[in-house]
Amino acid sequence: MNAPQTAAQAMAAAAARLRAAGVPDPARDARVLLAHAARIEASRVTLIAPEDLDPDVAERYEQLISLRAIRVPVSHLLGEREFYGRRFKVSSDVLDPRPETECLIEAALAEPFARVLDLGLGSGCILVTLLAEQPKATGLGVDLSEAACLQASANAVLHRVEPRADVRQSDWFAQVEGQFDLIVSNPPYIALDEMEGLSAEVRGHEPEMALTDGADGLSAYRAISQQVAEYLAPGGRVLLEIGPTQGAQVAEMLRTAGLVDVRVLPDLDGRDRVVFGRNCGENTA
Template structure:
């Protein structure tokens, strides 16, 4: 790529696009635009108006470093340090899973349950394996009379979740705890949500480098058949669920029926499957009996 200091912004984007495309990176132009905008400290949409502007030489070292990181398959969101999810920007770190659009299915399902909780106190929401806190915080941001607790085994993830709560002005309605699932909990909740690790161990090597190298393995590997986390979580749900409560569990491809059956075996009533944008059952909804 030619020296950006002698090129217009649009040319820099085009040259970076070509480099990414040659490296086999998906969406090379989108990545190039987003990363050039990130280096310049502007929104990607503004690059159209800045296309003929010269790329400042002072930003060359930063662009070179970021280009190398993306060529090493570090995801764009990790380079930027945050990811958009359900209309909000969430800080992410090495201990947190990068939020996926498919997980918005769970948030939507949770918000559709609001009318079912007619309580004289705030609704209590529990997020098991909270990571960045994106599920719990997205729910609370749209549900002003709800309070929540998020737990995660990784202390570094809890730090990120607390930072995200502060950014969204939700610290007064959230508590984040280091815990192995429900180990430190004593209260009951009206709604329990979780996006646990569900990738089968033998499938891990087939993941994209962006996932395998940069997402925490603790948040990905679900054991030999991908169901270890559900076997740990599901038997505890009834114990921590209020009467009339509900749980929403994100699942992987072809896991919905198996997880629903596991829930039924532990005294929970299957209510619904919620499909993601591809029409795949992504969330299992169950209720206390």
């Protein structure tokens, strides 16, 4: 991308470069990254298309395209990712929020809750979203990663729920006390032998501990199901995001733990995505 170039020329050259590097949807990425380099909304790129790029913008754009060409995720280059209508700060320390996780949010919001626990909160997108959508609720989020706890805390501040969000470093329930109306988790569920099949963006730039348990992909569900009933209030719910082939096994774990009304919920593509279970007794939320 040799200056001087118009924005349109620079974007076309960038898209071709990304396409040659095997990047999916290169035109979209070229457009989004140009908007970021120019510090404008993506919707305004068309307005600057005929104009020569400022040298500073061109330099920033070159750096962004170079990084995207080696498969650094767009979200990491932008420093944020949209989830359930809100923008969350992200980094290589946390799993990127996924659109499919929004079905867990929808299921959680189907009933009221007063106190929520998020196990393995990562970026905090689940906990923060639930607290933002349920203004009277309070929540606790735990993660083994200190860096993830810091990222989640920053997102809680960004979305103004930090007075109601308690974030702690913890190995699952180790630092958790009390009972909750709602327990949610999107734990690492990729089996070790499935890791090679992930995209270069995911495999190379997202934290491995948030992706895989280094075994069969079910270790986290075993750990959670063994203790979850103890931390659920009477009538309380648990919602666990799963891989599309894990529904029957995780559902059986919750039944063995004594939960009732256990069922597997699909995502918008019809794939198994969330396992639901309820503690015995009346809902106290």
